[in-house]
């Protein structure tokens with residue numbers, strides 16, 4: 001039986017070929033990228049700070065950060081995801097160091113910040129990862145950009161509507177879903193609430209957590225919605241959790 005890490009790596013190695021096709025993974029409009037850029041710049045120490053991007057994937061955060069003058073190290077379990085990141089960095093003329101490895105064994109740094117987007121939900125021991133990241137950035141900042149469980153009936157209905165529209169159009173975020181037996185071993189895979197994520201950080205060596213909703217990123221993303229149905233369903237809420 002493959003280990004959790006082997007199953008997760010093989011999923012993302014396959015997903016690497018199509019991951020960037022989904023607009024939710026890889027925003028394309030200059031406006032949305034600019035809104036993300038502004039949020040990162042505001043939430044992180046100024047460039048040329050040293051930033052570790054854990055679960056960097058095809059490089060959404062790493063590329064945005066390197067473009068703003070940060071010194072970026074991108075770590076991921078999947079060599080294929082990092083291969084895409086290196087191709088994109090090469091095309092853009094950006095220098096990003098890549099490391100294949102498990103998030104709980106983060107490089108020693110020291111880094112000025114550790115960032116992650118959409119990684120915590122797929123870790124079997126998120127609390128162990130937070131401890132490791134603190135060791136990599138003992139004086140630094142933590143920035144978590146995790147999807148959160150839909151709160152309230154209205155948002156639950158909008159999320160169901162967005163999923164239904166995707167299915168109708170034959171669009172897919174991923175080549176497959178995680179096997180249920182794998183999901184069962186990932187404590188945040190069914191969607192963490194903002195409260196749970198804040199509590200997780202607060203009980204880690206990072207201490208007191210701060211949270212804010214990224215309304216500017218949501219606004220920029222919603223500007224590219226074309227159909228009436230898409231506009232009615234809106235875009236998923238985005239949150240940033242910081243500490244340190």
Ligand SMILES: C[S@@+](CC[C@H](N)C(=O)[O-])C[C@H]1O[C@@H](n2cnc3c(N)ncnc32)[C@H](O)[C@@H]1O
Nearest residue numbers: 012055056057060076077078081102103117118
């Ligand atoms: C949903 S993707 C997010 C990629 C990227 N951060 C982004 O925002 O597009 C999750 C990534 O986490 C990586 N990953 C999963 N488990 C990991 C682990 N234990 N250590 C490092 N990376 C991991 C996967 O290989 C995948 O690239």
